[in-house]
Amino acid sequence: YLYVTRGLLALANDSAEVAAVLAHEMGHVTLNHGIERQRREAAAELAGRVVSEVLESDSAGRAALARGRLNLASFSRNQELEADAIGIKQTGRAGYDAYAAERFLKAMDSYSHFRNAFQAENPNLDFLATHPAAPQRMELADRHAREFGPPGTGSIDRDRYLAGIEGMLFGDSAVEGYVRGRQFYHPGLGITFAVPNGFVIDNTAEAVLATGPGDTAIRFDGVALPRSSSLTDYITSGWIGGLDPSSIKQERIGNLEAVSARASGGEYVFDVTVIRVEGQVYRFLTALPTASDASVGQIAAGVAGSFRLLTEAEKTQLKPLRIRIVTARAGDTVDSLSNRMDGIDRKPDMFRLLNDFEPTDAVKAGAKYK
Template identity: 80%
Template sequence: MAAFSSTGRRFSGAGRASGVGAMLLGLSLLGACTTIENGLQEAAGVEASKAAYLPGPTREPVTFENLQKADPQSSIGRSQHPKILQAYGGAYSDPKLEQTLAGIVGRLSAVTDDPNRVYRITVLNSPNVNAFALPGGYLYVTRGLLALANDSAEVAAVLAHEMAHVTANHGIERQKREEAAEIAGRVVTEVLASDSAGRAALARGRLNLASFSRNQELQADALGIRQTGRAGYDAFAASRFLRAMDSYSHFRTAFQADDPNLDFLASHPAAPQRVELAERHAREFGMNGTGLTDRDRYLNGIDGMLFGDSAVEGYVRNRSFYHPGLGITFDVPAGFVIDNTAEAVLATGPGDTAIRFDGVALPRSSGLVDYIKSGWIGGLDVGSIRELRIAGLDAVSARAAGGEYVFDVTVIRVGDQVYRFLTALPAASDASVGQIAGTVANSFRRLSAEEQASLKPLRIRIVAASSGDTAQSISNRMIGVDRKLEMFQLLNDLKPASTLKVGGRYKIIAE
């Protein structure tokens, strides 16, 4: 955002790692020996394959690294792996969950078209819903995606899709295309400068690059669904989970403005197209409902899994943000949705309103007025600067303008730390920016020791429905989330009119 550019880090202080992203947690990786051994034990009629993978008494230990030596692509994944961990908050460690995923990956590996390929799966400590792969057999899935899935078949469909990217060398192809596009972009820029023909050429190049990526996604869908079906899982799980992800995406972006231009450069095809094609591929394995879902085992595996943000990132509770390590909290108005990202806490609300919150270190000898005038705010109205007190703390606010937006910037000092609020509204809503910004900034305060001690992470809990239970009654047990009923239905893939089965097991969010 032009009016808010700073290279300062987001947070520093107790419980926070320096630099961008979360404190790296203990690495949790499923080595090839665990994945293959457990999975092959579950797959029927694969004793020969099992013997090929398991070590004899005189062989060197079977590890992902040793088996990977024969893969010429392994250096790419190995070099990028630490960067992935840093970007996604490290690896999430949960032995019960790891065992569940090991069985799924092993079962898929038993029927792969590339039996010499080995895989390492990492659960990323991120609430985002995502999964991807790197060349060399590196698979990644976030705990946010695992929370959304409802059975082993859905996770198998996701992982088989990512394994297909590896098998089809899509990562290598994408790297080559990106390098070629970068060179072409430089040539177009240098030769055609700002000429409209140059801009059109660049746009066509970006569109072709994105279109090819969409074709890769469709190919990975087809290969992954076939592998899922051959492994004995419900082949319709892919289309089922695609719908779930689409519903969750709409749930998360309910208050965000849509930009139709983004659809042209999206890396994935539109959800309806993918669902239709996925169902067509799944019919090769029979009618809907054919195949294993393994729901109970999967729910056992994710029971107790961390949900949402971790303590080192701070917690979002409805319309409030709490950081127990830093000892701070603030609220956003009704109708806003908070997203705690790796770089900042963001909130979006009605009327294209956006709020950003972050923090930087600032020596006590530096004044707040001098800091706000130091050049990190573009379009600053110096005459609007005013000093104030918020929750007994020194603070300074100012107004700025840039493009079609107006901004309110408020900085608050807590010791050697300065916390910054940026509120942005369209210029037509200039009269409202001060009111919204003031409401948010004035809600900022320090947490008491008792409040800090009482804050606990949210987790996925599995509960059984009793006679008389409804989606509404069970969703009321959830804490820390807004729109409880909608979230409960999303987590459990329930329609609004769905009734619960007595004894049925369902996911809720609780401490």
């Protein structure tokens, strides 16, 4: 099966781009890449285990496994390039714009930079990346597309595509909780909290993650805990390594019972705060490099201190975001249109991302935008 996500549909700007993604994934299937990767992964693990057992050396086994991972990464990159090539050919033969793959690769690269705004990137150090660098893929995609003619050859089908995604859900649903700028809301659990300025929230299936300047990271999740269990006993039960027992502090956040503590490990210092809400414990873990000038306690206290229960009125008012297609009028700009977006941080950047805008591109009167 090939699965199409709402995020993909929101990022694409025409039917040709979606066709290019589907053709790329079909290329993986046609070339049996999934089966080949499984075989190579099994072989790499076996090689590492054999070396470790024969030489009775864990370090030798780890070295063999590392070599296997490096080979797998290279193999995966080759698979991506092969799928790109066959996908672009299929897209062009189907009558779509063959340059759509290059456009969508650019959009994905822009999305990656948008999401990782505070993470240092050095592609030269990314030896184990399973996908080739975006510039390399875009360059090769352009070469393959030119076999079908100059840019503008083939169907794009932009207007019909935009009409099709009008009203589509954007981002998370009520079951997953909502990210609204620097605020996280979960109407089902009835909770909310905020992260500091400059942080970006990522709502994953396992936890809510937030990253900020200086390699600062925050993790939020929840676990069940009987009301009879002590929060102090829980925080010292072993799930946090490097905990400093002398730092444990009982406190109240609003009218909720809470306990916080400090921990350290490697090059990071941590602040752990657990908050009880009936039979549930919500956990904040804030990590900061030891060399940082910022205070982990100050950041953690601000985040945990923002935690509170939602009122019934707030739960009712929370609604999912939806994509709206608008026609630009004379005088509209990126700022004027992006200011109409709700629940989004860095609005101009998100508008440019969704609409495949270069920094110097201007809004055109009469054109349709997401």
